[in-house]
Amino acid sequence: MSLKNNDAHLPTLDDLEILFVNNADLDNIRAHLSRFNPIKTMGMERMEIRHSAILGWLLNPQETHGLGDTFLKAFLAQAIRDDNSKARPTALDVSQADMMDAEIRREWRNIDLLVLSPRNGWVFVIENKFDSGQHSNQLKRYMDVVNATFIGSDSFHLVRGIFVTLWEEKPEDDRYAAIEYGTICELLRQTALSGRQPLTPEVQTFLKHYLDVIREATGMSDEQAEMEKLARQLYRDNRRALDFIVEHGKSTDFSFACDAVFGEDLEDEAVIKVGKREFIFNHSDAQSFSFVPKAWYDAFGGDEYWWHGCENWWAGFPLITWIQLTSDANGASGQVRLYAEVGPLSDHDFRRDLIAAITDVAKKKSLTTIGFQRGAADEGKKYSKFFKKNFFAVDDIHDHDKISNAIKKALKSFEAEMDVVAKVLPQFVSHGQEESSE
Known part of the structure; x- marks a missing residue:
């Protein structure tokens, strides 16, 4: 890197x-x-699952919002009205119906929202796409399982699909009627915030906050x-x-976590201590924190040598380690990753032998967590990572305490690997050039 x-x-x-x-x-x-x-504040504005939860709350006529079935019917009728198909129920059917009996199920058989109205014999399959895309045959699978489970029973005889999209995305299954978040924004303004419904101040405030989120996401906020x-x-x-x-x-939850683990306002080449281990600080920013294990630093002669090819690379050493936080597709969870890398040494023979020595000692110690990709030692190769199984789960990447715990776990888990690498490094000190000789 x-x-x-x-x-x-x-x-x-x-x-x-x-x-x-x-x-x-x-x-x-x-x-x-x-x-x-x-x-x-809770970091939920781009999390699709949270939007599904809020939408499910709004659609449920028995919930605490005080809207009854007003928003539910407005939402379903508008989606169906904009659909060109002649399927039933129609928008007029929905708008004139009593849907106070509606049951809202979340994540039933992986379906985002399922609306069941036994009184009317209707089932609505709602798939919500805030940022993500459609999966192969996803909409068809959901419709098939609902038809097999509910249609033909005594209670239900009609099923329709609703596809909620942030942008103008067309559902891959034509049994779904599309409705955009921009339309939902307008429906909320008409049904919930028009003053015609007696809502509590708390509900009004929450809905205004939610409208702000949607308007910003859709570009509707002036x-x-x-x-x-x-x-x-x-x-x-x-x-x-x-x-x-x-x-x-700039600071992030990741940088706050690094401050908690390694310390704040570190100077270049500062010695930092985590548990009983010492590291030489190199660099930190909002995405990464780099350092050299002190055992490696000492084995390479500390700051007495410089290394051709690595002068402007990280700490200027042949090796570097760094911590990085990555996020999962849901935007909530992720992994702390601990990397180690051999850098762009100008002397190819030295670089090849260093990689071979690290590989050999790992094999002797049966450490499967150290290994290079094929071709890592080839001439012309500059950057070669060698830590494996180096991902540590974080269930909330917005919680710096959980991130810091994962960082500590990563460092603890790779103590043996750092130790065995340190043992092979002294033999390569002769490849370094003494600072005083320049």
């Missing part, structure tokens, strides 16, 4: 003062971003559009200062 060297010009004091001192545009953006929204325009102009006017701040100042 190469480390890009950033040669961007540093901002002047005047640049920073223009950006931060009495800047009305920045104050407006800060005020916009500071608005409290519980859905955003305020968001204005703030984005203002932000673009602010960036154009203050590009040098903002580029510098983004590169060096």
